Amino acid sequence: MLETVIQGVLLGGLYTLFALGQSLMFGVMRLTNTAQGDFIILGAFAVIAGVSAAGDAAPGLVAMVALAVLPVAFAFGYALQRCVLNGTLGKDPLPSLVVTFGLSIVIQNLLLELFSADPRAIETGGLSTQGVALGDTLSLGVLPLVVLAVALVATAALQCLFARTALGRSFRAVSDDREIAELMGLDAKKVYAFATAIAFVLIAIAGALQGMRTTVSPSDGPMLLLFAFEAVIIGGMGSFWGTLAGAMILGITQQVGFRLDPGWGIWFGHIVFLVVLVLRPQGLFPKTRG
Amino acid sequence: MNALLETHGLKAFYGDAQALFGIDFSLAAGELVAIIGANGAGKSTFLKSLAGLVRVPRETIRFKSEPIGGLPPGEIVRRGLAMVPEGRRLFPSLSVEENLLMGATAARKGPWNLQRLYALFPILAEKRHAPGTSLSGGQQQMVALGRALMSNPEVLLCDELSLGLAPIVIREIYAAMPTITGEGMTVVIVEQDVTMARQVSQRIYCFQEGRVSLEGKSGELTREQISQAYFGIEAAHA
Numbered sequence: 001m002l003e004t005v006i007q008g009v010l011l012g013g014l015y016t017l018f019a020l021g022q023s024l025m026f027g028v029m030r031l032t033n034t035a036q037g038d039f040i041i042l043g044a045f046a047v048i049a050g051v052s053a054a055g056d057a058a059p060g061l062v063a064m065v066a067l068a069v070l071p072v073a074f075a076f077g078y079a080l081q082r083c084v085l086n087g088t089l090g091k092d093p094l095p096s097l098v099v100t101f102g103l104s105i106v107i108q109n110l111l112l113e114l115f116s117a118d119p120r121a122i123e124t125g126g127l128s129t130q131g132v133a134l135g136d137t138l139s140l141g142v143l144p145l146v147v148l149a150v151a152l153v154a155t156a157a158l159q160c161l162f163a164r165t166a167l168g169r170s171f172r173a174v175s176d177d178r179e180i181a182e183l184m185g186l187d188a189k190k191v192y193a194f195a196t197a198i199a200f201v202l203i204a205i206a207g208a209l210q211g212m213r214t215t216v217s218p219s220d221g222p223m224l225l226l227f228a229f230e231a232v233i234i235g236g237m238g239s240f241w242g243t244l245a246g247a248m249i250l251g252i253t254q255q256v257g258f259r260l261d262p263g264w265g266i267w268f269g270h271i272v273f274l275v276v277l278v279l280r281p282q283g284l285f286p287k288t289r290g
Numbered sequence: 291m292n293a294l295l296e297t298h299g300l301k302a303f304y305g306d307a308q309a310l311f312g313i314d315f316s317l318a319a320g321e322l323v324a325i326i327g328a329n330g331a332g333k334s335t336f337l338k339s340l341a342g343l344v345r346v347p348r349e350t351i352r353f354k355s356e357p358i359g360g361l362p363p364g365e366i367v368r369r370g371l372a373m374v375p376e377g378r379r380l381f382p383s384l385s386v387e388e389n390l391l392m393g394a395t396a397a398r399k400g401p402w403n404l405q406r407l408y409a410l411f412p413i414l415a416e417k418r419h420a421p422g423t424s425l426s427g428g429q430q431q432m433v434a435l436g437r438a439l440m441s442n443p444e445v446l447l448c449d450e451l452s453l454g455l456a457p458i459v460i461r462e463i464y465a466a467m468p469t470i471t472g473e474g475m476t477v478v479i480v481e482q483d484v485t486m487a488r489q490v491s492q493r494i495y496c497f498q499e500g501r502v503s504l505e506g507k508s509g510e511l512t513r514e515q516i517s518q519a520y521f522g523i524e525a526a527h528a
Contacts, residue, residue, distance in 0.1 A: 169388050170395075176381040183341060183373060185364040185396035185441065 003138055004259045005252055010140070012251030013148030014213065016244045017206035018224050019231035020154055021199035023243040026232065028171045028195040029089055031096045035104035037225030039200065042107050043073060043207025044216045045115055047122050059125040066122075066208040070201050077200025081193040089192070104221060111218035119215035128212055147209050154202060155244045161198075162240070171195055175238075230273040236283025245285055292355065294319045294476055295340070295371070295445055300350045300359075302332075302339045309335040309344075311500040317445070322467070322477045324487035324508070327497035328520060333480040334376050336497070337447045340478075341373040342366040353445075367396045372443035376450045376480075378434040380422035387418040389433050393440030400442025401473050407436040410466055428459035435463070439470065446470065448479045452486065464490055484516060498522050 022036050033039075050065035084103075088095040121128075130142040162168035173181040174188045182188055210216060210224070227250065235246025250269050257268025276284065293316040302310040310332045317323055325333050338344040340351060342363035351359035358366055367373075372393075380389050390404060408415035411432040417425060422433055431451055438446060452460040460483065467490055471477055481487040487494060488508045496504035496519040504511070504519030 166391075169384065169391065172383045172388075173381045173392050176383055177379055179343065179363075180375060180379045180381070181392070183343065183363045183367065183375065184392045184437070185367045186392070187364060 004255050006138070006140065008252030008255035009248055010144035010148050010251070011255060012244075012248035013144065013151035014206075014209065015227050015231045015247035015251050016151035016155060017147065017202065017209060018228040019235075019243050019247055020151075020158060020240065021202040021206070022228045023232050023235075023237070023240060024158065024195055024199045024202070027238040028175050029192050030093065030175075031085065031089065032093070032100070032229075033199075034097055034100040034225060035107060035221070036100075036203065036228050037223065038104045038107040038221030039203045040207040040210060040224050041111065041216050041218065041221045043069065043204040044122065044211030045111055045120075045207075045218075046072070046204070047208045047211055048115075048120055048216075051122060059127060062122060062124055062212075069204050069208065073200040073204035074197045077203075078193045078197040080200075081196035082189065085196065086189045086192060104225075108218050108221060115218060117217060117219070119217040120211075121215045122208065122211035124212045143209075143213055147213065150205060150209065151244065151247075154205065155240050158198075158202075158240045167191075167194060227269070230269060233283060234273060234276045236286035239285055242283060242285030246283065249284075293317060293352075295351075295353050297340075297351050298349075300336070300339060300346060302335050302344050302346050304335070304344075309500055310339070313497075313500075313502055315495060315502070317476060317478065319444075319476055320471070320474055321493065322471055322479070322491050323493045323495065324491035325478065325480045325495045325497060326482070326484050326487050326516070326520065327503075330499075331497040332500040333497050334449055335500075337373060337449050337478070337480055340366075340371060340447055343373075364396070367441050367443070368398065370398065370442075370444035371447065372396075372438040372441045372445075373447040374431075374434050374438045374449060374451065377453065378427075378430050380430055380433055380437075382421065382423045384422055385419050386414055386422050386425065386433055389422040390414075390436050390440050393437035396441040398442040402439045402442050404440075407439065410469055411436060426459075427455050428462060431455065431459075431463055432466075435466070443475070445476045445478065448477065450480055450482060452481060452483050460486060484520070488516075496520055 018040060022033060025031050025033050046069050047066050050069060051062055054061055054065060084099065085096060088099045128143045131139040132142060133139045162171060170186055170191050174186065174191045178188050231247035231250050232243055233246070234249055235242035235244070249272065253272045254265040254269040258265035296316040297313050300310055300313040301308065313336060325336065327333050335344055339346045342361050342365070346359040348357045348359045351357065353369060353371060358369065381392065384392065387404065390407060413429055414432055414436065417429065422430065425433065435448070435451070451463055464486060479487065479491065491508045494506060494508050494511060495502055496516060498519060503522070504515060
């Protein structure tokens with residue numbers, strides 16, 4: 001049982017990374033990015049392409065390529081928000097849903113065209129198979145532990161950014177009341193662009209780690225979106241620690257399901273999601289406002 | 291003397307509904323002018339037009355002789371016109387101090403900063419880390435006023451400072467006005483409380499159904515003139 005919970009927490013770390021970008025974009029501009037999962041896969045393929053372009057797949061090189069993708073993701077997110085998504089925001093949530101849904105289809109087909117439907121992985125020089133033994137019976141993978149650590153650091157960093165920096169203050173201000181924020185002289189479209197830029201750095205991190213942990217193929221995106229979405233909803237919109245908690249609950253539930261029957265894991269996750277949606281639609285840890 | 295801020299035939303619309311039907315208004319530097327009028331007379335729409343929250347033709351508003359009508363609100367606050375919005379509109383997820391710092395986004399130079407505001411409203415220093423919306427109505431109004439001052443404007447537009455506040459609290463807030471205008475600040479207040487408006491202002495505009503129905507020096511207008519202009523009873527002879 002302990003092992004199942006620990007595996008669930010490790011899986012929850014991965015789901016946290018899937019979900020943080022979603023949580024950030026929804027929190028700042030009430031935009032649901034339905035291409036979230038596809039952008040994660042795009043990030044993974046960007047690292048794969050970078051590594052194959054560099055030739056040799058030494059672990060040091062892979063790490064450098066993955067880090068080099070982050071500023072690219074930042075710039076891409078900024079430009080995407082400025083040129084495309086800002087135009088879809090308004091009282092009606094439908095335009096942004098339709099546009100990101102369209103992006104999702106475009107990305108899937110683009111990746112299919114460029115990389116074929118074969119599943120691929122980011123070569124890590126054996127890192128993905130290394131483990132550390134805990135006692136006689138329990139062994140934990142090094143890579144899942146790394147993923148969990150990155151998820152915890154990313155959540156803490158985001159929370160700190162929101163609570164303590166001028167940029168975080170402007171994120172909260174435009175989220176609270178865009179009109180008044182603009183009256184103060186804030187450029188809401190620019191603030192939104194920075195939020196999406198940061199979300200895309202998180203998306204690229206999630207993609208790189210997903211590609212190292214397992215294989216990715218162009219059609220994987222919608223499944224990842226579903227997990228990200230479930231984590232955000234279970235945790236409660238607008239709180240990053242809530243997102244982390246939601247991801248952990250989802251991860252543990254899925255592991256318990258897998259333990260009972262290999263076909264039940266994902267299904268168990270959906271059931272917990274639906275139960276939370278029915279009993280507590282605002283999520284378990286919604287942001288409390290004065 | 292040239293007007294610091296003036297409007298000529300200012301018309302404004304909310305969707306298809308016309309709210310202002312040609313407002314002529316002028317404001318000299320250092321003045322405190324009150325706009326009074328019944329609900330729906332267009333007072334708030336007028337202030338929103340000045341602040342850029344309601345779109346109007348460029349030439350209908352001039353600030354320091356430059357046309358500013360319909361500029362984005364951020365551009366207008368950077369030029370020196372700041373507004374305290376009706377209903378205070380504090381950011382709920384920001385603390386008192388963070389709300390005030392948001393006001394400094396435009397980063398104009400001038401006498402107002404956190405220290406001076408805390409000296410003017412000591413209660414805000416005490417509650418600086420509390421969420422803005424956890425304060426009493428009067429204290430929230432101080433934050434809203436302070437937030438606008440933090441941009442160091444040349445003209446301060448105040449929309450219904452007294453809304454929903456007890457008379458004693460209203461007096462407390464208006465007690466800060468001399469300190470604010472003492473720096474040479476020009477102020478426009480929209481006020482439902484006519485007595486208070488006459489007390490604090492030098493000139494009064496009365497709006498009625500989107501038009502100016504009366505304008506004059508606060509000390510010289512009689513109660514009868516004001517109530518006729520306010521309620522739209524047959525225009526009186528001055």
